[in-house]
Each structure stands twice: as C-alpha cells, then as structure tokens.
Amino acid sequence: MARILQMPSTPTATTAPQDVLREEAATFDVLRRMREDILCCVLKPDQRLRFGELRQRYDTSVGTLREALSHLVSEGLARTEAGRGFTVASISLADFLDLSELRVWLETRTLADAIRHGTDAWEAEIVGSYFLLNKLGAPRQDDPVGVKREWGKRHKRFHDALVATCTSPWSLHYRSELFDQARRYHWLTMIHARSRRKNEHLDLRDAVLARDSDKACALIESHIRTTVAQAASEVPGLTMDAAPSARRRKA
Amino acid sequence: MARILQMPSTPTATTAPQDVLREEAATFDVLRRMREDILCCVLKPDQRLRFGELRQRYDTSVGTLREALSHLVSEGLARTEAGRGFTVASISLADFLDLSELRVWLETRTLADAIRHGTDAWEAEIVGSYFLLNKLGAPRQDDPVGVKREWGKRHKRFHDALVATCTSPWSLHYRSELFDQARRYHWLTMIHARSRRKNEHLDLRDAVLARDSDKACALIESHIRTTVAQAASEVPGLTMDAAPSARRRKA
DNA sequence: AGTTTCGAAACTTTCGAAACTTTCGAAAAA
DNA sequence: TTTTTCGAAAGTTTCGAAAGTTTCGAAACT
Numbered sequence: 001m002a003r004i005l006q007m008p009s010t011p012t013a014t015t016a017p018q019d020v021l022r023e024e025a026a027t028f029d030v031l032r033r034m035r036e037d038i039l040c041c042v043l044k045p046d047q048r049l050r051f052g053e054l055r056q057r058y059d060t061s062v063g064t065l066r067e068a069l070s071h072l073v074s075e076g077l078a079r080t081e082a083g084r085g086f087t088v089a090s091i092s093l094a095d096f097l098d099l100s101e102l103r104v105w106l107e108t109r110t111l112a113d114a115i116r117h118g119t120d121a122w123e124a125e126i127v128g129s130y131f132l133l134n135k136l137g138a139p140r141q142d143d144p145v146g147v148k149r150e151w152g153k154r155h156k157r158f159h160d161a162l163v164a165t166c167t168s169p170w171s172l173h174y175r176s177e178l179f180d181q182a183r184r185y186h187w188l189t190m191i192h193a194r195s196r197r198k199n200e201h202l203d204l205r206d207a208v209l210a211r212d213s214d215k216a217c218a219l220i221e222s223h224i225r226t227t228v229a230q231a232a233s234e235v236p237g238l239t240m241d242a243a244p245s246a247r248r249r250k251a
Numbered sequence: 252m253a254r255i256l257q258m259p260s261t262p263t264a265t266t267a268p269q270d271v272l273r274e275e276a277a278t279f280d281v282l283r284r285m286r287e288d289i290l291c292c293v294l295k296p297d298q299r300l301r302f303g304e305l306r307q308r309y310d311t312s313v314g315t316l317r318e319a320l321s322h323l324v325s326e327g328l329a330r331t332e333a334g335r336g337f338t339v340a341s342i343s344l345a346d347f348l349d350l351s352e353l354r355v356w357l358e359t360r361t362l363a364d365a366i367r368h369g370t371d372a373w374e375a376e377i378v379g380s381y382f383l384l385n386k387l388g389a390p391r392q393d394d395p396v397g398v399k400r401e402w403g404k405r406h407k408r409f410h411d412a413l414v415a416t417c418t419s420p421w422s423l424h425y426r427s428e429l430f431d432q433a434r435r436y437h438w439l440t441m442i443h444a445r446s447r448r449k450n451e452h453l454d455l456r457d458a459v460l461a462r463d464s465d466k467a468c469a470l471i472e473s474h475i476r477t478t479v480a481q482a483a484s485e486v487p488g489l490t491m492d493a494a495p496s497a498r499r500r501k502a
Numbered sequence: 503a504g505t506t507t508c509g510a511a512a513c514t515t516t517c518g519a520a521a522c523t524t525t526c527g528a529a530a531a532a
Numbered sequence: 533t534t535t536t537t538c539g540a541a542a543g544t545t546t547c548g549a550a551a552g553t554t555t556c557g558a559a560a561c562t
Contacts (some may be wrong), residue, residue, distance in 0.1 A: 063548090071321055098421050153459070
C-alpha cells in the first residue's frame, strides 16, 4: 500500500526539510517517472516495454527497472506474461466505464467522510490547491505538453486535498489508484476534446467548504460521469474492445 | 492487476495441461509462497523481513526476493522504508473494520452482478467448490496447520466461484485483494476462537443458485460482519492501535 | 507452393558480488 | 554517571554479466 498524502502532520525534521521526498531513492524515482510517462501516454497503451530502451531512457539497471515495472503491474498500469516481458496496459471504453463506476462510489464515500472530519488545515489546503489549479486554467488542445502535465499535477493535488481527512485508509488507497487510472483517459481527452466545460471545480470547492456533503457528492458524481461521456464521444478510437493486439486464433 | 480466476475457458494446451499455472515461474512462485506465509502468519505482523533469512527460506536470489516483496508492498501485505528494508504489514482492529466495510460493498456488488450473468459452468463450479469446502468441515483450534491451510484454500475457491461471472474486472480485482487481506484475520480467528458458527456457506450457496440476489447479498454481508465481531471479541491482543512497533517520541 | 525443422539473434530472467547506508557497541569526553 | 563520537558489523541497494526463453527467418522436405 503506497504512501498516502501526508497532510496535516508535523514534519519530522531529522535531516532535511524535504526528507520525506527521498523515499526509496533511485527505484522510487524511476517508478514515479515511468508512471507519469504511462499516465501521459508518452509510453502508449499496449506498447511493448523492452529493457534495452528503458535502460537508456531512465538510465538505470535491469534489476531496478524490473522492480519498478513489477509495481506498475500491481497498480494495473502494465501487464506481464511469463518470458515475454512487460507491456503498457490496454485502454478501452469498457475499462473507463468500469473504472468510473467504482470511482463514483469511492469518491463520494471518501469525500463525505472527509467533510465529516474536516479540519482547518484541510480547508486551507483545499483553498490553496484550488488557487493553483485555477491560476493555470483548463489547458487547451494546443497548449504545450509541459502545461498539460502541470495541470494534471495540480488537478490531482486539488482532488487529493478534498478527501485528505477521510478516515478510511483502504478507501483512500483505492481511490488514489483509480484516480491515476482515470488520468490516462483524461490525458487523451485533453489532447482530442473540442468542447469546453464550465469550471466544475469551483462549485465543488464551495460545496465542500460549506460542508454540504450531499451537494458535493452530487457534483463530483456528475464531474466523473461528464468526463466519461466526453471521452466516449470525442476521443477517436476509444472503442469497447480492449486492444488491437495480435491474439488471434485460426478459425 | 493480477490474473483473476480464469474459469470457463478452454485450456490452450500448448505444452502441458497446467501450463496456465507456470506463469512467471520462479518470481511468481516465490511471491505466492511468501503471500501464503504472511496470510497464515508464519511471517508475523510487523516482523522484519531480512534478506539473509528469506534467501535461505525460499532458496532464491536477492533480486528475485526484492521483486516479490515489492509486489507484496503494493498489495498492502508488507511495507518498506528507504534504506531500512521490508516489514510485514501491521494488523489492528481498526484496519480489519475498515477493510470489512469496503468488503461488504464490493462483495455484494460483485455477487449481485455475478448472479445476473451466471452460466451453467458458474453454477457447476459453485457446487463443486462448496462440496470440497463442506467435505473438509470448519477447522477446529487443535487441527493441524495443514488442515487449516487447506480449508483456507477451499474457502477462497468457493468465494471466488460465487463472483466469477461478475462483469467488472476492477471490482473483482479489489475484491480479491481485500479478501486476501481478510484472510490474515480469519487465520487468527481460527487459531483463537472458541465459539462455533453455523454453516453459513450452505445458505449462501443455495441463495445464489436460486438467483435470489437480495437474500444472497444479505447473507454475505452478515457473514462478513459476524467474522469481524468474532475476531474483535475472541482474538486476544487485537486492539485499535496499529502496532507495538517502536516509533516513540520523547515527551 | 506449402509446410516443417532447425539455428541464430534478440530479449528476458536470474544471480552473486560490489557499493552504499544504517545500526550498535565500545571508548573518550563532559 | 551520562552523553557524544567513532568505527566495525550487519543489512540493503544497485549493477552487469551469465543462463535460459522465445521469436523469426532461412533451408530442407513433402
């Protein structure tokens, strides 16, 4: 179970201020970079992940790569077959639908609980992270990749902040994993979508800060569902079938 | 995302009949054995996992162990701190409660969907796996470890069979992970519990085969809740606090 | 022409050792 | 007596190379 956002805790301050970030050093760093690359489709769905190329790209050894890849497999961002190496996980509309249904439940559940246990520090982080998200504005199709990536980061930070005070570690853990899964589809939507959406995050923020649990949950539910619908209609090639991979049998 | 029970599929029969089981060979085998050892508390909660001992126990290299341990961390069965190696995940009543709340929802959700999409092969596997579970009978405190382990296997097989035709891969995946988590607490209950329970699995089986979704869901919900209550009252030392690990600060 | 067999090339998996970090205990200083 | 410092031992992390598979194409055979 990966570390969850560690928000209103006193920093331990043993060696350096950002000591927390050091975690696992090399391996952890490679893992994070690979995850980001899969999420942003730099490594494309169903792409074969050969050790030769990866070693060059991330400047590390086979063993370290294996460990990172192994992690990605458990997270559902990659798959592996015995003796055939690793592959980026497929995407499909069916998967996004399935994913999103679970998300609706987990997001509303964690959000309601977080609101129930909200603190001043929690409110502050929501205000702060919303500010950062809003300052950047929703990225357009023709914005540079760097801007889109930064928006992705801030978007995640805002949504993490909303549920930070939820008291169920398991719910938070799975919520986080599924949020990352959804980010792959969000990325595709950002690339292709033409329609613009109103600023749903502002309403969400205000409902949460007003501790209006029902309204906040309804908003986040429609937030998720709208995104699915948008992806389904505007991302080309996102079909119900999983992959164009060559697993045919002869008739 | 790990492989899910692959039930009504035709065997591919390329080399051997059990070719499917070979998956990942060495690493996968070590992973499975370690997981089983953690689930059955052979490796105890909060126990330090040193490479020296593990290498001897599983007769494998450091690299392979690291990969397996890495997997266990993502599954929440172990934890790791930078530079300080791996540790078996803690247990606590709080964790079991949290876990079980999520399980209630996931089990009922997957079960209802599985019933909706049930096939003949699905019914057959339910009948078969129930037969195996029932033949062994609920293990008593003084049964040998081997019997308890076998019961654990058959118990899991039965519950997997119930939900096998569920159409949501993500729900099935998380259901499976949480079921394994719960197995650690089940094991402790088996060791310590004095009270006997009626055969809840028979009622469950019949309700499912009769396609009575509401009744089946109600049964599985109380099945889970009863187990939690039993563990809370009969397993000594299962407190709300996480671990007796030495993370004290000076006052 | 179509199918099968064989062998080399490419890639994955596994391993043990080298480099580095943490922990623990003994000796020196307060 | 208590605290601090230092160094050795134990343990973890990273790496590159050896061993083992799979894949693909060319030659041999039907």
